Each structure stands twice: as C-alpha cells, then as structure tokens.
Amino acid sequence: MSAYGTTRHHGQQSASTTPASTTLFRRLTWEGTVPLEIRVDSKELPANSDRGLECYYIQAPRVSYLPLLMPEIRRFLMDVVFDEAAGKMLKEEEWWFESEEGTLLKWHWPIGLIYDNHTISASIRPSSQTSTSHHNLQVTPLKLILHLASPPTEKLLLSPSTESCKQAFMGQLKEADFIRWGNTKRMTGLRKPDQDGIWEGIKEHNFDDYWRVASKIVPTTAPARSSSPPPASSNPSMHTRPPSADPQSAPDRDGAYTVRSVPVRLYLPDGPVMQDVVSPTLEDGSAHTLAHYLSTHLPLLFPPAPYSGPELAYALIHGVLVPPDAEMAWLGACMAGADGWVSVCVGIAR
Amino acid sequence: MAQASGSPDDSGRLATLPWTPGDASETAAEALQALDTYKKKDPFKVVVRFKAVGNAPIMRQNFYKITASNRFQAVIQFLRKELSWKSGDPLFTYINLAFSPAPDDTVSNLYKSFATEGHLIVNYSTTAAWG
Numbered sequence: 001m002s003a004y005g006t007t008r009h010h011g012q013q014s015a016s017t018t019p020a021s022t023t024l025f026r027r028l029t030w031e032g033t034v035p036l037e038i039r040v041d042s043k044e045l046p047a048n049s050d051r052g053l054e055c056y057y058i059q060a061p062r063v064s065y066l067p068l069l070m071p072e073i074r075r076f077l078m079d080v081v082f083d084e085a086a087g088k089m090l091k092e093e094e095w096w097f098e099s100e101e102g103t104l105l106k107w108h109w110p111i112g113l114i115y116d117n118h119t120i121s122a123s124i125r126p127s128s129q130t131s132t133s134h135h136n137l138q139v140t141p142l143k144l145i146l147h148l149a150s151p152p153t154e155k156l157l158l159s160p161s162t163e164s165c166k167q168a169f170m171g172q173l174k175e176a177d178f179i180r181w182g183n184t185k186r187m188t189g190l191r192k193p194d195q196d197g198i199w200e201g202i203k204e205h206n207f208d209d210y211w212r213v214a215s216k217i218v219p220t221t222a223p224a225r226s227s228s229p230p231p232a233s234s235n236p237s238m239h240t241r242p243p244s245a246d247p248q249s250a251p252d253r254d255g256a257y258t259v260r261s262v263p264v265r266l267y268l269p270d271g272p273v274m275q276d277v278v279s280p281t282l283e284d285g286s287a288h289t290l291a292h293y294l295s296t297h298l299p300l301l302f303p304p305a306p307y308s309g310p311e312l313a314y315a316l317i318h319g320v321l322v323p324p325d326a327e328m329a330w331l332g333a334c335m336a337g338a339d340g341w342v343s344v345c346v347g348i349a350r
Numbered sequence: 351m352a353q354a355s356g357s358p359d360d361s362g363r364l365a366t367l368p369w370t371p372g373d374a375s376e377t378a379a380e381a382l383q384a385l386d387t388y389k390k391k392d393p394f395k396v397v398v399r400f401k402a403v404g405n406a407p408i409m410r411q412n413f414y415k416i417t418a419s420n421r422f423q424a425v426i427q428f429l430r431k432e433l434s435w436k437s438g439d440p441l442f443t444y445i446n447l448a449f450s451p452a453p454d455d456t457v458s459n460l461y462k463s464f465a466t467e468g469h470l471i472v473n474y475s476t477t478a479a480w481g
Contacts, residue, residue, distance in 0.1 A: 108452055124382060157423055157453040167450075174449035179463060184448045261463070268388055275455075276462035300384035312381040348381040 022221050025334035030207045032062040032318050034115040035141040038073060038097075044148045046086035054081050057141065061205050062112025062318055063338035065169070066097060066105060067160040068203060073146070095160060096151040100143045101125075107158050108168035113343050115142050116316050117267055120347035124269040139319075166199045169339055173198070176263035176340030177217060180332075186217040202338055210338060218340065219256040221333045256333035257281065262288075263332060264342045266297055280329035290315065290331070291324035294346075301346065316345045391419040396461040397468060398425065403447070403475035407433065413469065418458035422451045429474055444473040 038056045056076045070092050078087045097105040105114055158164050177187045194213045201210030257280045266274040282288050294302035294315055301313040314321055317335055331342045395415040402408045409432055426443055444450055445464050461470045
C-alpha cells in the first residue's frame with residue numbers, strides 16, 4: 001500500500017470508490033472470449049504427421065495476444081500432430097498466422113480486435129449463402145492458418161516473442177496515457193514490480209492482478225472522494241446511463257470526463273484505422289456520445305440526425321453492438337481494451 | 351425483437367431484421383461506396399520534426415514533410431537512411447519523448463493526436479530511454 005503514496009499525486013482510487021457498474025463492465029470486457037480454429041497449413045505439415053487431427057480449437061481471451069497462445073499450440077502440435085523428429089524442428093520465432101482470406105494477422109493486435117476486424121471485413125464480402133442477416137453477428141470460430149516458416153517480417157514488423165509482445169503492450173498503454181493527459185506520468189510513475197505485474201496479469205489472464213495496477217492509470221467514472229454510492233440502477237445493463245453523466249456530480253481531477261482525449265481507434269473493413277482527439281465533452285457541455293463520434297468521423301455511414309433512412313453500418317466494441325448514446329468517456333473507463341484503447345469496429349449492414 | 355422503427359437507438363434490430371434482397375443491395379452499395387471514399391489515402395504531407403536524444407547524432411536538417419498516409423515504420427526507415435544507419439544498428443524512436451508508437455500507426459493519426467505547434471516531434475536515440 002505504501003506504493004500509493006509515491007506514485008499518486010491525486011485522489012486515491014481503490015476498489016471501494018469504483019462504482020459496481022464500472023467494475024462489472026470491466027470484468028465483462030476482461031472475460032470476453034472468442035473461438036479460434038487453428039490449422040497448420042497442410043503444405044507445411046511434415047511427413048509422419050497425424051493428419052486429420054491438425055485443427056486446434058481454443059476459446060481465447062479477447063484481451064490476450066497470439067504470441068501468448070503459442071506455448072499451448074505448440075504443446076498440442078507436439079502431443080498430437082508431429083512426431084518426435086518434426087517436433088524438435090519447431091521454431092516458434094518463424095511462426096505466423098493468416099486468416100482464411102489471406103489477411104496477415106498482427107502480433108500486437110489483441111485477439112478480440114483481430115476477431116472483430118475479421119467480422120467487419122466479412123461484412124463487405126458478398127455472402128455466398130442466402131442466409132438471413134442475423135448471420136452477420138453469429139459467433140463462429142475464426143479460422144486461422146498457422147505457418148511454420150518464412151514469416152513476412154517486413155509486413156509483420158514485430159517478432160512473435162513474448163518480450164516483443166510486452167513491449168508493444170506497454171507502448172500502447174503509454175500512448176493511451178499520453179492521449180488522456182498529455183503526459184505519461186502515470187505510466188512512468190509505476191514502479192518496476194507494477195510494470196511487470198500488469199503484463200503478468202495479461203499473460204496469466206488474471207483480472208485482479210491486471211486491475212491492481214491498471215486502477216492507477218485508467219480513469220474511473222466516480223468522484224474520488226465520494227463516500228456513498230451514486231444512485232445507480234439496480235440492474236446494470238448496457239442501456240443504463242452511467243452515474244457520472246449527472247451534470248450535478250462533482251468532477252474528479254482524474255476522472256473519465258476530465259481527460260483531454262479518450263484513447264479511441266476506429267477500424268473500417270480492410271482499413272483504414274482512424275485515430276484523433278476525442279474530447280469527453282462537446283463544446284456545448286454535453287457528453288460526447290458514440291453517435292456523435294461516428295457521425296462526425298464517418299458521416300457517409302452514420303448520417304447525423306435527423307436521419308430516418310435505413311442503417312448503413314454498425315459499430316462493434318468487443319463484439320457488442322454498443323448503443324449510440326453510450327458516452328465516449330464512459331467507454332474509455334469501462335470498455336477499453338486491456339491496452340487502454342477503445343477499439344470501434346465498423347461493419348456494413350446487410 | 352422490436353420492429354424496425356427507424357429510431358437510431360434501436361441498434362439491436364440489425365441482428366434480426368429481414369431485409370428484402372432489393373433493399374439490402376441498395377444500402378450495401380451506398381455503404382460500400384462510402385467505404386471507398388474513406389479508404390482514399392491522404393495525399394497531404396505533415397511536418398515531422400526529428401530531435402536527437404542523448405548521444406544520437408543531430409541531423410543537418412530536422413524538419414521534413416512526410417506523407418500523412420505513411421506508416422510510422424516508413425518514418426523509421428527514412429530516419430535510418432538519413433542517418434546512414436544499417437538495419438542492425440540500434441535505433442529507438444519516441445513521440446514527444448513519451449512513448450513509442452506501434453509501427454503500423456499512421457503518421458496521419460499520430461499527427462492528429464500528438465502534433466504540437468504544427469509539427470509531430472519524433473525523438474530518436476541509440477539506446478532505449480524509457481523502459
């Protein structure tokens with residue numbers, strides 16, 4: 001507990017001052033998983049492999065990374081698919097993944113983002129089935145092809161090592177910190193055990209270990225000094241207005257609504273990725289909502305009100321259709337990825 | 351599920367609304383056209399200011415105009431070329447002395463988020479300055 005005194009120069013934030021709804025959404029975000037089907041490229045299966053068993057299914061945490069799955073995949077391949085001689089030749093530093101459509105998968109993208117990005121990319125491809133529209137958002141395994149050699153390094157840009165993954169992750173946390181406050185004091189103020197600890201939380205997929213450190217850098221939605229819980233509804237759901245939206249509540253210095261910008265990235269099918277300043281409140285003092293963000297950045301897909309035509313597109317955050325009146329600041333505090341970023345994936349409505 | 355009401359709040363209806371084939375292709379076509387507009391690469395150039403850190407050599411010229419749609423990786427390659435450093439030589443880059451961007455972050459996005467006084471500051475160093 002003594003670490004708090006040296007690293008924090010603002011209001012204390014502990015579990016008891018974080019509203020239950022915030023913790024709920026953070027936990028829901030943390031526990032989100034996506035199904036992956038991993039298959040070694042059949043051209044690369046060595047002789048004597050047990051074919052027919054080479055698909056590995058895994059329900060992977062959205063907040064994790066492909067390099068962190070590699071030890072598990074390796075164990076499967078060694079136990080089930082490869083014979084001893086071939087197994088000895090496995091070199092994880094040469095592995096790389098691509099989707100069935102030939103999209104190269106990036107080491108530094110969280111798995112949930114890879115999955116949602118695939119969902120929206122699929123939305124622009126003509127559907128071969130005469131299926132009803134709800135198939136758009138059905139959860140089906142993302143099929144990955146695992147290559148064991150000749151990685152396209154000039155496109156991957158990073159190696160699949162755990163250390164590389166950690167560096168990229170910490171870099172994203174720092175960038176998010178800078179977006180919020182114009183400096184990285186909160187990140188650089190973390191002592192080494194905390195810096196290592198937040199990454200361990202990702203590696204071990206432990207919510208408490210991660211948030212023990214993250215709570216020092218991620219803004220909260222409640223005034224730090226509030227002693228009584230805000231008048232939250234008894235049934236927290238995606239459609240509940242967050243308590244801090246109440247204009248009468250005192251803003252705390254480090255709160256979600258006092259950041260200079262919310263760390264948000266906008267993904268379109270097959271690119272580009274858009275990022276710029278997202279202020280928590282608009283010029284008229286009202287909260288910056290997802291609807292406003294989308295119609296400002298993509299007016300051709302999300303025409304500003306009043307608009308009564310058919311919906312052209314949809315927006316996913318962690319695979320969920322978020323209500324348009326969700327506030328960007330709230331999303332930054334409650335539904336950011338573990339790397340600090342709110343990833344909004346936009347797909348085409350069919 | 352609620353019927354189509356045209357209300358922007360009713361985003362849940364997308365999951366089950368049965369579009370008739372004619373309607374679907376019209377809105378999809380409009381949406382695909384919109385995507386093409388957004389995919390167009392920004393031809394604009396932004397000013398990048400390189401600042402040496404520690405023992406890194408200072409370049410004769412520090413301000414460069416760089417095409418906004420470039421990835422940061424291209425900026426790193428450009429810097430290596432200007433410094434005449436080989437790909438094996440250690441080179442660490444930071445924005446505003448604060449963080450290292452992902453190599454596929456675009457100059458456009460970094461500029462919009464972090465530019466000060468009309469330019470994007472890229473610090474470069476031979477050693478990792480920030481852990």
